Amino acid sequence: MNPWIVSNLWLVPAVPLAASLVILSLTNSRRNSAAVLATFGQIIALAVAIVAFLSTLQTPGFRAVHNFTWFTFGDQTLRIGWVLDPLAAAMMIMITLVGLCIFVFSVGYMAGDKNITRFFAYLSFFSGAMLGVVIANSLLLLFVSWELVGLASYLLIGFWIERPSAAAAAKKAFITTRIGDLGFFLGMLWLYHNSGSLLFYDQGRGCLEDAGLLAIGGSATFIALLIFCGAMGKSGQFPLHVWLPDAMEGPTPVSALIHAATMVAAGVFLVARVYPLFSLGAVNGVTPSLTVVVLVGVVTALMASLIALAQFDIKRILAYSTVSQLGLMMVSLGVGGVAAGIMHLIAHGFFKALLFLGAGSVIHGLHQEQDVRKMGGLRWIMPVTFLTYAIAMLNLSGVPFFFSGGWTKEEILHNTAQWPVSPLPDYLMLAGVILTALYMTRQMIYVFFGSKRPAVEAHESPRIMTMPLIVLASCSILFTLVLTPAWPWLHAYLNGESARVDFGSLIQPILFLSFALVAAGIGLGWFIYRNLGERDPLARAQPGLFRFLENKMWFDEIYEETVIVFCRILSRLADWLDRYFWDGLVRLFAGLGQAFGVLSKGLDDHGINAGVDETTSGTRGIGRLIAAAHSGQIQTYLGALAVGMLLLLVLYAWLS
Amino acid sequence: MTPTLQLFLIVSTALFSIGLLAALSRRHAIFILIGIELMLAAANLNFIAFWRFGPQPQPPTGVLVAIFSIAIAAAEAAVGLALVIAIYRHYRTTNVDQLDQLKG
Numbered sequence: 001m002n003p004w005i006v007s008n009l010w011l012v013p014a015v016p017l018a019a020s021l022v023i024l025s026l027t028n029s030r031r032n033s034a035a036v037l038a039t040f041g042q043i044i045a046l047a048v049a050i051v052a053f054l055s056t057l058q059t060p061g062f063r064a065v066h067n068f069t070w071f072t073f074g075d076q077t078l079r080i081g082w083v084l085d086p087l088a089a090a091m092m093i094m095i096t097l098v099g100l101c102i103f104v105f106s107v108g109y110m111a112g113d114k115n116i117t118r119f120f121a122y123l124s125f126f127s128g129a130m131l132g133v134v135i136a137n138s139l140l141l142l143f144v145s146w147e148l149v150g151l152a153s154y155l156l157i158g159f160w161i162e163r164p165s166a167a168a169a170a171k172k173a174f175i176t177t178r179i180g181d182l183g184f185f186l187g188m189l190w191l192y193h194n195s196g197s198l199l200f201y202d203q204g205r206g207c208l209e210d211a212g213l214l215a216i217g218g219s220a221t222f223i224a225l226l227i228f229c230g231a232m233g234k235s236g237q238f239p240l241h242v243w244l245p246d247a248m249e250g251p252t253p254v255s256a257l258i259h260a261a262t263m264v265a266a267g268v269f270l271v272a273r274v275y276p277l278f279s280l281g282a283v284n285g286v287t288p289s290l291t292v293v294v295l296v297g298v299v300t301a302l303m304a305s306l307i308a309l310a311q312f313d314i315k316r317i318l319a320y321s322t323v324s325q326l327g328l329m330m331v332s333l334g335v336g337g338v339a340a341g342i343m344h345l346i347a348h349g350f351f352k353a354l355l356f357l358g359a360g361s362v363i364h365g366l367h368q369e370q371d372v373r374k375m376g377g378l379r380w381i382m383p384v385t386f387l388t389y390a391i392a393m394l395n396l397s398g399v400p401f402f403f404s405g406g407w408t409k410e411e412i413l414h415n416t417a418q419w420p421v422s423p424l425p426d427y428l429m430l431a432g433v434i435l436t437a438l439y440m441t442r443q444m445i446y447v448f449f450g451s452k453r454p455a456v457e458a459h460e461s462p463r464i465m466t467m468p469l470i471v472l473a474s475c476s477i478l479f480t481l482v483l484t485p486a487w488p489w490l491h492a493y494l495n496g497e498s499a500r501v502d503f504g505s506l507i508q509p510i511l512f513l514s515f516a517l518v519a520a521g522i523g524l525g526w527f528i529y530r531n532l533g534e535r536d537p538l539a540r541a542q543p544g545l546f547r548f549l550e551n552k553m554w555f556d557e558i559y560e561e562t563v564i565v566f567c568r569i570l571s572r573l574a575d576w577l578d579r580y581f582w583d584g585l586v587r588l589f590a591g592l593g594q595a596f597g598v599l600s601k602g603l604d605d606h607g608i609n610a611g612v613d614e615t616t617s618g619t620r621g622i623g624r625l626i627a628a629a630h631s632g633q634i635q636t637y638l639g640a641l642a643v644g645m646l647l648l649l650v651l652y653a654w655l656s
Numbered sequence: 657m658t659p660t661l662q663l664f665l666i667v668s669t670a671l672f673s674i675g676l677l678a679a680l681s682r683r684h685a686i687f688i689l690i691g692i693e694l695m696l697a698a699a700n701l702n703f704i705a706f707w708r709f710g711p712q713p714q715p716p717t718g719v720l721v722a723i724f725s726i727a728i729a730a731a732e733a734a735v736g737l738a739l740v741i742a743i744y745r746h747y748r749t750t751n752v753d754q755l756d757q758l759k760g
Binding site: 631632633634635638639642 | 676679752755756757
């Protein structure tokens with residue numbers, strides 16, 4: 001037990017938030033101070049997070065909470081607090097470490113931007129809010145931080161406000177995630193209604209502990225599904241995934257931090273955090289809500305990896321890859337592999353941030369070119385970017401050995417294979433592995449191999465941008481040490497067990513299967529894309545299918561024709577109602593008022609005014625009479641004065 | 657002939673009447689001012705006379721009031737003359753019969 005760090009866990013989100021406030025007060029000319037402040041805030045947060053992490057190592061399954069009363073309303077007492085457990089600690093370390101790398105990268109990437117102070121203020125603000133999500137021990141506090149994260153995301157997607165597309169993307173992201181959050185909010189209300197507490201852990205009385213779960217009982221499925229709506233919105237799950245690829249309008253470090261590594265993972269984190277709600281009353285590890293999670297995850301993962309095959313924007317390919325990986329994590333949570341899902345989340349945080357920063361480095365080196373068809377042959381020109389990108393790509397594709405992503409993905413597949421309901425998700429996930437390897441190989445070939453195509457001169461990025469790439473690449477490799485079945489330390493840490501060293505378990509049939517699939521995917525990719533022509537090879541072979549995928553399966557158009565048209569009709573109806581019904585009522589009352597006014601005017605004119613007129617004309621007559629005495633001749637006045645004096649004297653003499 | 661209160665009062669009444677007459681009859685603004693000054697002088701003379709022949713003729717009391725009054729008269733004369741000049745500049749005349757803008 002380490003009471004100091006538990007009761008002061010708020011420092012982790014508070015430091016970046018405070019840094020953000022200070023930076024906001026700086027003028028635009030204080031560029032360096034803004035960057036230094038933001039980075040420094042992140043370093044302090046990382047340090048505190050490490051202290052917190054170390055204190056969770058004392059006992060397996062360490063969990064400490066710090067709750068306090070926020071306010072009392074009548075006889076309802078609202079309590080919030082924070083929790084330190086392996087889940088929170090691991091997430092904190094990942095967020096602050098990846099965040100720090102991205103902050104440093106941003107110094108180089110955003111060097112030419114005139115609003116760099118605003119950028120760092122928003123970035124710090126985001127970091128603080130995200131850490132708040134992670135440490136919250138109350139669904140309400142989590143929701144507040146969750147919405148702050150959404151706000152930060154909105155601000156950062158629309159950072160280049162002068163671009164209409166960025167403003168539209170920011171709005172789209174905000175509104176789409178709000179739809180999910182509505183469900184989240186309703187779920188929260190329902191949960192509070194049933195369990196009487198929004199605290200997760202509260203010495204046996206929290207809503208995730210036995211007494212609370214007992215009170216929730218049968219409605220847990222609905223509550224869990226409503227909360228899952230929020231997770232779907234934030235994590236870009238089908239059908240609310242449409243905002244995430246558009247969010248790439250923001251600066252690339254933002255895409256790396258928010259729309260790849262941390263914020264979009266918040267949905268997965270949320271499901272993991274309230275997992276007892278999902279698994280309540282599970283038979284053989286299966287509940288209706290978990291099955292929904294699996295289905296949504298499978299659909300999302302497959303759909304996104306197919307779309308990624310036919311995109312040409314370097315960031316959009318990565319965005320769809322993120323969507324598909326998040327689907328994979330959801331599947332893992334749904335089939336019961338919470339630890340595997342979180343492990344993949346953390347590993348994904350490292351290598352996806354690396355991929356985005358690498359893409360940022362390429363975009364920076366090619367002077368804001370994002371179309372992969374105009375890249376090519378960059379492996380000699382940008383060697384550091386190429387090497388780190390290749391490491392991340394092998395991670396994402398799921399190559400085991402030295403790459404953390406491979407091990408975590410393998411563990412997810414292992415869990416999925418044991419799902420008792422249906423073997424279908426497992427097969428589809430294996431297909432997803434091939435697809436992932438395929439589209440990443442396609443992207444690598446487009447960007448780094450082949451002949452040099454860029455019209456502009458490319459150059460390697462400066463040290464301040466390549467250093468974070470190297471750090472992240474090292475992290476994603478070193479992270480493997482605690483992941484492998486030989487020493488599944490992280491798995492045990494998250495599950496609250498203690499790990500054993502067992503090299504024998506390295507050899508597993510499914511490991512070979514997944515490795516064979518990855519090799520097949522990469523080999524197939526190499527075979528298809530090794531000779532890039534004028535048009536994409538897939539477009540040559542299957543033009544119709546390719547168009548379907550290139551247009552993102554027409555999701556935007558479908559939504560445009562259904563949801564948005566529906567909204568428009570609804571608003572037109574409301575407009576009509578307002579214009580003719582309510583307005584008519586208002587006019588009726590206005591008419592009544594006017595009639596009354598006319599009546600009272602007549603009364604006034606003929607009844608009251610006559611008397612007043614008499615009085616005034618009388619007053620005026622008297623006034624005219626008196627005015628005649630006022631001649632303006634001073635000496636007349638003076639004479640009158642003298643006569644008056646004399647009269648007074650006579651009166652005085654006569655009286656005395 | 658010893659001076660008596662009556663004698664002073666007769667002189668001051670005469671002075672006051674002359675001033676009043678001047679102020680009422682003359683048409684020139686400066687003469688009116690002079691008349692006013694004469695009336696003030698008559699009032700001052702009354703102060704001094706009543707002091708001198710009063711029950712307690714201590715040195716400073718009545719004289720101080722008279723000196724005050726003279727100072728105020730000087731200030732009043734200055735303001736009055738300034739007004740006359742301003743009126744003259746505006747109307748090109750100092751004849752009070754023509755200055756009847758204040759009539760109701």
